[in-house]
Amino acid sequence: MTLDETRFAVVAGTTETAAIDGISGIGTTPELIAHTPRADLEIVEYGRVVDSPVVPIDPDGGPTPAVVTRVAHELLGFETTLVDAGMAEDGPVPTVTVGETSGEDIRNVDPVPNAADVYRSARRLGRSFPEERLFVGETIPGGTTTALGVLTALGEDIGVSSSLPENPVELKRRVVDSALDSNELAEGDAANAPLDAVQSAGDPVLAGVAGLAVGALSTGTEVTLAGGTQMLAAAALVRHAGVTSPLSVATTSFIADDESTDLRSAADRLDVSMTVSRPRFDGRNHVALERYRSGEPKEGVGMGGALALLDDAEVSASQFTDAVVEISDRLLEATDLSIDRVQATD
Amino acid sequence: MTLDETRFAVVAGTTETAAIDGISGIGTTPELIAHTPRADLEIVEYGRVVDSPVVPIDPDGGPTPAVVTRVAHELLGFETTLVDAGMAEDGPVPTVTVGETSGEDIRNVDPVPNAADVYRSARRLGRSFPEERLFVGETIPGGTTTALGVLTALGEDIGVSSSLPENPVELKRRVVDSALDSNELAEGDAANAPLDAVQSAGDPVLAGVAGLAVGALSTGTEVTLAGGTQMLAAAALVRHAGVTSPLSVATTSFIADDESTDLRSAADRLDVSMTVSRPRFDGRNHVALERYRSGEPKEGVGMGGALALLDDAEVSASQFTDAVVEISDRLLEATDLSIDRVQATD
Numbered sequence: 001m002t003l004d005e006t007r008f009a010v011v012a013g014t015t016e017t018a019a020i021d022g023i024s025g026i027g028t029t030p031e032l033i034a035h036t037p038r039a040d041l042e043i044v045e046y047g048r049v050v051d052s053p054v055v056p057i058d059p060d061g062g063p064t065p066a067v068v069t070r071v072a073h074e075l076l077g078f079e080t081t082l083v084d085a086g087m088a089e090d091g092p093v094p095t096v097t098v099g100e101t102s103g104e105d106i107r108n109v110d111p112v113p114n115a116a117d118v119y120r121s122a123r124r125l126g127r128s129f130p131e132e133r134l135f136v137g138e139t140i141p142g143g144t145t146t147a148l149g150v151l152t153a154l155g156e157d158i159g160v161s162s163s164l165p166e167n168p169v170e171l172k173r174r175v176v177d178s179a180l181d182s183n184e185l186a187e188g189d190a191a192n193a194p195l196d197a198v199q200s201a202g203d204p205v206l207a208g209v210a211g212l213a214v215g216a217l218s219t220g221t222e223v224t225l226a227g228g229t230q231m232l233a234a235a236a237l238v239r240h241a242g243v244t245s246p247l248s249v250a251t252t253s254f255i256a257d258d259e260s261t262d263l264r265s266a267a268d269r270l271d272v273s274m275t276v277s278r279p280r281f282d283g284r285n286h287v288a289l290e291r292y293r294s295g296e297p298k299e300g301v302g303m304g305g306a307l308a309l310l311d312d313a314e315v316s317a318s319q320f321t322d323a324v325v326e327i328s329d330r331l332l333e334a335t336d337l338s339i340d341r342v343q344a345t346d
Numbered sequence: 347m348t349l350d351e352t353r354f355a356v357v358a359g360t361t362e363t364a365a366i367d368g369i370s371g372i373g374t375t376p377e378l379i380a381h382t383p384r385a386d387l388e389i390v391e392y393g394r395v396v397d398s399p400v401v402p403i404d405p406d407g408g409p410t411p412a413v414v415t416r417v418a419h420e421l422l423g424f425e426t427t428l429v430d431a432g433m434a435e436d437g438p439v440p441t442v443t444v445g446e447t448s449g450e451d452i453r454n455v456d457p458v459p460n461a462a463d464v465y466r467s468a469r470r471l472g473r474s475f476p477e478e479r480l481f482v483g484e485t486i487p488g489g490t491t492t493a494l495g496v497l498t499a500l501g502e503d504i505g506v507s508s509s510l511p512e513n514p515v516e517l518k519r520r521v522v523d524s525a526l527d528s529n530e531l532a533e534g535d536a537a538n539a540p541l542d543a544v545q546s547a548g549d550p551v552l553a554g555v556a557g558l559a560v561g562a563l564s565t566g567t568e569v570t571l572a573g574g575t576q577m578l579a580a581a582a583l584v585r586h587a588g589v590t591s592p593l594s595v596a597t598t599s600f601i602a603d604d605e606s607t608d609l610r611s612a613a614d615r616l617d618v619s620m621t622v623s624r625p626r627f628d629g630r631n632h633v634a635l636e637r638y639r640s641g642e643p644k645e646g647v648g649m650g651g652a653l654a655l656l657d658d659a660e661v662s663a664s665q666f667t668d669a670v671v672e673i674s675d676r677l678l679e680a681t682d683l684s685i686d687r688v689q690a691t692d
Contacts, residue, residue, distance in 0.1 A: 042474075050474035077423060081440050092471040094427050094440040125438040128388075128396035 018142025126215025137302020149201030155188025226305025228255035364488025472561020483648020495547030501534025572651025
């Protein structure tokens with residue numbers, strides 16, 4: 001299959017769940033949580049942050065996985081589609097809107113009241129893609145917790161990963177338990193009712209990813225969900241919607257090796273094939289490459305799928321790392337300017 | 347300059363002015379007028395109509411210029427950005443929204459009350475583009491009449507072209523006279539007040555195109571407005587906003603040769619350089635190619651700019667016509683299905 005026949009969608013959104021103390025490794029304040037998906041989309045679209053007041057790289061070079069997906073887009077030339085499933089704010093990035101509102105904290109009743117609408121809009125979009133192959137990534141701070149919520153509600157419990165070096169699994173489980181209590185659900189009560197699972201314990205991005213996948217599969221498009229736990233949760237939603245078409249998940253070795261998840265057996269159970277890519281960030285000394293090598297970040301913004309496409313296309317390691325360094329340097333430079341940039345925004 | 351450093355934006359919107367009997371050669375009913383910009387964006391994004399209930403090609407092969415812009419995108423690989431300046435309806439196409447509402451009939455008072463908001467949002471988007479070169483096209487049925495309105499309000503009267511074989515110039519002038527009367531403006535009263543000109547006698551797409559151009563020029567991006575009369579009107583708005591940077595218009599020979607316009611002298615007066623491309627639809631017999639050869643359509647969706655880029659890249663005539671035929675055939679086939687498609691839309 002040629003890259004001309006490949007489209008890479010990234011579904012972006014927010015959930016107030018990310019604001020729970022200790023949950024999210026991406027943003028630490030509500031403002032950062034709101035800005036991160038938007039900045040990630042700017043990086044995928046433009047290869048830099050063009051308008052977001054926040055640059056998702058820390059001054060020590062701690063990077064966003066969006067850089068890897070952008071590098072794949074630049075080097076391979078496939079089409080991208082950015083999907084807004086409920087971002088907290090708009091930016092100058094072209095998106096298809098499938099949802100208008102952020103997800104609430106899942107400890108509330110009905111944290112995603114528009115789950116069915118988001119799913120249906122995304123399904124319609126997924127049916128529209130003319131290419132033979134679709135990859136789907138996501139960007140939503142706090143998304144692994146809501147993924148755990150959905151998996152638990154569906155009765156498909158697996159471990160759960162995190163973008164934090166120290167994975168606060170116990171905290172995530174407590175939040176999910178509280179979500180199920182608030183929504184009067186026991187584990188597995190939402191089996192075969194995927195929209196109920198999202199509405200009661202998920203986030204709008206999961207509804208969007210599942211809808212895209214179901215829509216694309218219905219027109220014979222090959223679908224790869226690019227990511228870790230969140231994409232397993234989306235795959236579970238697809239299966240619990242009664243769709244039995246072949247489906248793949250592509251993720252990184254950081255996720256697949258993570259002791260707190262058992263992705264492979266979960267994938268088997270869901271009849272989902274799994275591709276694991278080991279990122280090749282070697283060959284050059286650079287602060288961003290070191291951070292990527294250490295598995296920070298582990299996944300996100302479709303990084304595992306981007307790496308799989310780069311592997312297939314036999315892009316050389318040096319071409320890849322050069323492009324990662326170029327974009328990371330641009331982001332680090334923008335970080336220096338970001339305070340001015342916030343003030344200059346009109 | 348490489349095509350990597352080129353971005354092609356298409357600004358889409360609607361104006362109720364198009365519904366005036368005899369004005370628009372594109373859509374004939376309010377429904378068609380609303381659907382056409384959306385279908386054009388689908389063609390630019392996907393090379394086919396994926397969701398629009400209307401296919402902008404008639405059963406005799408009368409085609410949309412969107413096909414030419416799509417062909418340039420496919421063959422040359424530049425990035426595109428689709429901009430919603432007030433479309434009547436959403437579709438599964440990624441857009442940056444700069445305006446939320448259609449323009450009203452310009453014979454009403456304040457037909458574009460949000461002109462300043464659209465302009466500012468588009469300017470911000472234009473500042474965001476990292477590429478060295480920006481092309482801007484448009485799709486808005488009835489847009490030549492509102493362009494004449496803006497030019498008249500600015501005191502930059504030139505002739506005006508039309509997508510209809512028989513150009514209803516007299517009708518357009520009567521509509522513009524009525525618009526100026528309703529808005530208590532004499533010819534030239536809005537000189538140096540471009541937003542007043544749009545608000546009183548224009549359409550939201552013109553505000554969007556002018557904003558994009560001013561934003562991009564402010565960051566040193568080279569800007570080419572791709573189109574005929576409407577892009578001259580947008581160029582006039584840029585000049586009346588006090589922006590003196592170099593600016594180009596690229597259009598087709600159909601427009602440049604049109605007796606009812608004097609685009610070249612208007613461009614000189616506005617200090618705008620002008621590129622005219624003669625489309626090469628020869629070498630093959632096909633109903634769509636014949637219609638293009640006869641100058642139907644003359645311009646739209648950035649066709650003149652797309653042709654200029656194809657000329658620069660020295661794409662062969664046969665490669666070009668083969669791609670036009672492929673997409674046109676796909677649209678003709680979709681036309682046969684379009685009644686079913688309307689009924690199947692959920």
